[in-house]
Amino acid sequence: MDDRFNTIAGWVLGAGIVALGASLFTGEVFKAERPEQMGYPIEGVEVESEGGEAEQPIAFFLASADAAAGEQVFKKCAACHTADQGGATGLGPNLWATMGKPVAHVAGFAYSDALKSHGGSWDWETMSAWLKSPRDFAPGTKMTFAGLSKPEDRANLMVWLNSQGSNLPIPAPPAVDTPAELAAEIADQPAAPGKAEDEPVLNEATAPTKGEGAAADQE
Numbered sequence: 001m002d003d004r005f006n007t008i009a010g011w012v013l014g015a016g017i018v019a020l021g022a023s024l025f026t027g028e029v030f031k032a033e034r035p036e037q038m039g040y041p042i043e044g045v046e047v048e049s050e051g052g053e054a055e056q057p058i059a060f061f062l063a064s065a066d067a068a069a070g071e072q073v074f075k076k077c078a079a080c081h082t083a084d085q086g087g088a089t090g091l092g093p094n095l096w097a098t099m100g101k102p103v104a105h106v107a108g109f110a111y112s113d114a115l116k117s118h119g120g121s122w123d124w125e126t127m128s129a130w131l132k133s134p135r136d137f138a139p140g141t142k143m144t145f146a147g148l149s150k151p152e153d154r155a156n157l158m159v160w161l162n163s164q165g166s167n168l169p170i171p172a173p174p175a176v177d178t179p180a181e182l183a184a185e186i187a188d189q190p191a192a193p194g195k196a197e198d199e200p201v202l203n204e205a206t207a208p209t210k211g212e213g214a215a216a217d218q219e
């Protein structure tokens, strides 16, 4: 009886030692290393704001937006939308007087649940976010449009859309509002090497580029 107990105890102990050894071994071999960059990089997808620099607020671009240019941008939408008063419903709802209206306001249009339940109304910020990426704004939306990545395009389009039956006031631009002023600021700044680290650095990447403001640059 005792003998048998010892044998069993021996096996159990032995098995434990083997298991422990195996786990130490595999732990050594398959050591989980945290990759430098998490996630899978997708080739050909542009990273929007490189170096973590935030985009200028949309009000910055609205200040110099051009409705005529916006009408051109709207050609990308015209496959699915009309924007004239009483215009036909396409794949998407008619967009007459949409700026300022609640999200998903067109009676009788079969909105997705994603948009119907979103809430809020179409102001400059929400419309900009929606047009930048409909999918991010309302995950599950029926609007299969990738989005307008250029803030200039969104600003131009919104100003034009605002002229189609809406009349929202254009927000005041942020304090530093033109490329010329930005350039002047840079020129005015005395070099302060000690503080350089925590000061926002104004360089080509943060300064507004080309686009509509370019004319001001040349003066």
Ligand code: HEC
Residues within 6 Å of the ligand: 073, 074, 076, 077, 078, 079, 080, 081, 091, 092, 093, 095, 098, 102, 103, 104, 105, 106, 110, 111, 112, 113, 114, 115, 116, 131, 140, 141, 142, 143, 144, 145, 148, 157
């Ligand atoms: C492939 C067709 C398609 C294209 C292209 C498209 N849309 Fe849409 N749009 C839709 C659909 C469908 C909906 C309804 C979305 C839902 O219910 O989720 C919609 C909804 C909207 C809404 C919400 C309207 C409301 O009543 O709340 C706005 C604003 C809008 N689109 C603007 C645009 C603009 C501006 C463009 C061009 C930059 C554009 N869309 C391009 C199909 C499209």
